[in-house]
Amino acid sequence: MNSEQLIALDQAHVWHPYASMDNPPPAYPVASARGVRLQLTDGTELIDGMASWWCAIHGYNHPHLNQAMHKQMADMSHVMFGGITHAPAVRLAQRLVDITPQGLDKVFFSDSGSVAVEVAIKMALQYWHARGQADKNRLLTVRNGYHGDTFGAMAVCDPVNGMHTLFSSVLPQHYFCAAPPLGFERPLVDADLNELEDQLQAHHQNIAGFILEPIVQGAGGMRFYSPAWLRAAAELCKQYDVLLIADEIATGFGRSGALFACDHAHLQPDIMCLGKAITGGTMSFAATLTSSHIATTISRGAASCFMHGPTFMANPLACAVANASLDLLAENDWQTQVSGIEQGLRQHLAPAARQSYVEDVRVLGAIGVIQVTEPVALVRIQKMLVAEGVWVRPFGKLVYVMPPYVISADDLRLLCQGMLRALERYFAS
Numbered sequence: 001m002n003s004e005q006l007i008a009l010d011q012a013h014v015w016h017p018y019a020s021m022d023n024p025p026p027a028y029p030v031a032s033a034r035g036v037r038l039q040l041t042d043g044t045e046l047i048d049g050m051a052s053w054w055c056a057i058h059g060y061n062h063p064h065l066n067q068a069m070h071k072q073m074a075d076m077s078h079v080m081f082g083g084i085t086h087a088p089a090v091r092l093a094q095r096l097v098d099i100t101p102q103g104l105d106k107v108f109f110s111d112s113g114s115v116a117v118e119v120a121i122k123m124a125l126q127y128w129h130a131r132g133q134a135d136k137n138r139l140l141t142v143r144n145g146y147h148g149d150t151f152g153a154m155a156v157c158d159p160v161n162g163m164h165t166l167f168s169s170v171l172p173q174h175y176f177c178a179a180p181p182l183g184f185e186r187p188l189v190d191a192d193l194n195e196l197e198d199q200l201q202a203h204h205q206n207i208a209g210f211i212l213e214p215i216v217q218g219a220g221g222m223r224f225y226s227p228a229w230l231r232a233a234a235e236l237c238k239q240y241d242v243l244l245i246a247d248e249i250a251t252g253f254g255r256s257g258a259l260f261a262c263d264h265a266h267l268q269p270d271i272m273c274l275g276k277a278i279t280g281g282t283m284s285f286a287a288t289l290t291s292s293h294i295a296t297t298i299s300r301g302a303a304s305c306f307m308h309g310p311t312f313m314a315n316p317l318a319c320a321v322a323n324a325s326l327d328l329l330a331e332n333d334w335q336t337q338v339s340g341i342e343q344g345l346r347q348h349l350a351p352a353a354r355q356s357y358v359e360d361v362r363v364l365g366a367i368g369v370i371q372v373t374e375p376v377a378l379v380r381i382q383k384m385l386v387a388e389g390v391w392v393r394p395f396g397k398l399v400y401v402m403p404p405y406v407i408s409a410d411d412l413r414l415l416c417q418g419m420l421r422a423l424e425r426y427f428a429s
C-alpha cells in the first residue's frame with residue numbers, strides 16, 4: 001500500500017481522536033519511530049515534540065523496553081488475574097509503592113488512564129459507603145481539569161471546555177470550584193482558596209473526594225500552579241473529611257521536574273492515578289494506588305471487596321515493560337534529563353514572548369507552552385509544523401511540547417525553532 005492509498009483508506013474507515021468522519025483531514029502516515037524521530041512513509045523525518053501525548057519518555061524503539069517485552073512474550077503475553085498472580089505485576093507494584101508518596105501501598109492495575117480514574121472514584125465512593133456515610137457520594141473538582149473520556153471521568157472534566165453540555169442529562173452532577181491561579185511560583189493569598197473552602201463548607205457531607213491534577217492541568221488548559229495552593233487545598237480536604245485524589249496520569253514519572261507532581265508539595269494523597277508514561281510509551285496501562293486504611297475499610301464494607309476487575313488487569317507484557325521503564329528512569333537520571341530540557345525550553349521559547357500573537361510563554365519541567373491570542377486552525381498549522389520538520393499537535397490557543405526525556409540539546413533547539421518559525425508563518429498569512 002502506498003502513502004496515498006493508506007491515507008485514503010484511513011479517511012474512509014478509521015476514526016481518530018476527537019475527529020469528524022465527515023470529510024476528515026488527512027492523517028500523517030508514520031512508518032516507524034526511533035529515539036526522538038518519527039519517520040513518515042514518504043521518508044520525511046520529524047522531531048517528536050509530543051512524546052505521543054506524554055508517554056514516550058525514553059524515546060521510541062528503545063532496546064531495553066523492546067527486550068523486556070520480547071523476554072516476557074516468551075513466557076506469556078497475558079494470563080487472567082483472577083486467582084492468579086505473576087512476578088512482573090508483583091515486582092511493579094512493589095516498585096510503585098516504593099517511589100510514590102508515603103502511605104500509598106495498595107495497587108490496582110488497569111488498562112488506561114480513564115479506567116484508573118473510574119477506579120479511583122469508585123474507591124472513594126466505596127470507602128464512605130463502608131463507613132456508613134453513603135451520602136458522601138459526590139466529587140469536588142477544579143475548573144479546567146481533564147481526567148479522561150469515560151462517563152465517570154468526563155463528569156469531573158471542565159464543564160465548559162469538556163463534554164458536559166452534550167451529555168448533561170446522563171452525567172452525574174458534581175461540585176466545581178475555580179481553577180488554581182496560574183503560576184508555579186505565585187505566592188498564596190487567602191482569597192485563592194475561598195471558593196474551594198465555600199464548596200467544602202456547604203457540601204462536605206455529600207463530598208467523597210476532591211479530584212485534581214497536581215501542579216499541572218494538562219488537556220484542560222496546560223496550566224501550572226503552585227505547590228503552596230496544592231498544600232493548602234489538601235489541608236482543607238483533611239479538615240472537611242474529604243479524600244484527596246491526585247490524577248498524576250500526565251505528570252507522573254518526572255515530567256513536571258519532580259518524580260510525581262505531588263512531591264513538589266510533599267503531599268501524600270489518599271488515592272493516586274498513574275498512566276500514560278508508565279510503560280515508557282509502549283503499551284496501554286494504568287494503576288490506581290491507595291492507602292492500607294482505605295483498602296481495608298473498603299474490604300470490610302457491605303461488598304467485602306472492591307467492585308472492579310478488568311479482563312486485561314495487570315497484563316504481564318505491560319507490567320514487564322513498565323518495570324523496564326522504571327529501570328531506565330533511574331539509569332538515565334531523569335532529573336538531569338528533565339532539568340536540561342527545562343533550561344533549553346526556557347532559552348529557546350523565550351523569543352516567542354515578543355510576538356504580538358503570543359499571550360503567554362510558560363515552562364515547567366519538560367513541558368513548554370506557547371499560548372497564542374486566538375485558537376489556531378489545526379489542519380493549516382499542522383502542515384506548517386510538519387514542513388518545519390517537527391511533530392507538534394496544538395489545541396485551541398495552546399501550542400506546546402513535552403518531548404521525550406532523551407532529546408539532545410541540538411534536537412530540542414531545532415524543535416523549538418521549528419515551532420516558532422511555523423507560528424510566525426501561520427500568523428503572517
Ligand SMILES: *Cc1c(COP(=O)(O)O)cnc(C)c1O
Nearest residue numbers: 112113114146147148218249250
Ligand atoms: C490522558 C489523561 C487521562 C486519560 O487517560 P487515557 O489513557 O487517555 O484514558 C486522565 N487524566 C489525565 C490527567 C490525563 O492526562
